[in-house]
Amino acid sequence: MLTHQELLDAIPNCLDSTDFAGLGEKYEGKVRDVYVQNGRRILITTDRVSAFDRVLGLIPYKGQVLNQLSAWWFEQTADLARNHVISVPDPNVTIAHEAEPLPVEIVVRGYITGVTKTSLWYLYEQGERRPYGIQLPDALQKNDPLPEPIITPTTKAAKGGHDERLTEAEILEQKLVDADLWAEIRETAVSLFKRGQEIAVQAGLILVDTKYEMGLVNGRLTLIDEIHTPDSSRYWLANSSGNTMAGVPTEPENYDKEFMRKWYAAQGYRGDGTPPTMPPDLIAQIAARYLATYEKLTGTVFVPGAQPAVERILGNLTQRRGGAEG
Secondary structure, eight states: OOOOHHHHHGGGGGGOOOOOTTTEEEOSSEEEEHHHHTTTEEEEOOOOOOOEEEEEEOOTTTTHHHHHHHHHHHHTTTTTTOOOEEEEEETTTTEEEOOOSOOBBBBEEEOOOOOOSSHHHHHTTTTOEEEEEOOOOSSOTOEEEEEEEOOOEEEEEOOOOEEEEOHHHOOOOOTTTTTTHHHHHHHHHHHHHHHHHHHHTTEEEEEEEEEEEEEEETEEEESSSSSSSSSTEEEETTTTTOOOOOOOOOOBBBSTTTTHHHHHHHTOOOSSOOOHHHHHHHHHHHHHHHHHHHHHHHOOOOOOOOOOHHHHHHHHOOOOOOSSOO
């Protein structure tokens, strides 16, 4: 893995945004720029990191890690679900089919954890035993594994807000998706999560929970966006939590963006007003977690690539790479 000094040296060269003439109409998301061209989406992952639904920092190589790791995960799960990838011509770039996003996002949880007011642990601690309409057993403790992975669907929250809590019954009553499609979504999401858990265990990590975004391409269910990255999933280092000598449970060690969010919370910042400035040493530590997650999962050493160039992207628009066919 890159050294701490190499990560420090890379901070000034973080990719904040792009402006490529010739790639089509641009839409700027929280962590990527999206260009639309001839029914295709050109996703350019930047080094921006969002926490508390705000863009709060730049982490060197984060974009390349997310782009390449997500492409790797699509290959590991190609037998379980279609995806939107056409090609990955650049360390930062995915060319994808333009999809019709579904109004429901799928969060699959294998552990009871979290601190926000919509988190499973917060609701359970408040005495709710049927959060999201799902019956949970008594006597669970924070960070305990759940008997089986559960799905807590949401709709996309407005900026600055929390995702809306939904039950399966509400999804069907509101006709967000029909019953047959929802059954396919559920089966696909649980299968993906279990595959993710299996691979994470082999890598010395725990896949705690994750969010899947799905859409329709030519009427068929398709994975869109990214999957099982340190931004879309929560990873713990295996065996990093338990009881101390004093009998006080220790918190698991995060190998995802929660590591950054916890630092902000420790400074008293939870999303309102001006965030504190992250010191360079912390930025390098966060980058190291992203790189370590990539290397543990893929079993390969991360090698930085060149930043995106419009010539390479345009030259690869016709290449195909796995995933959904048009």
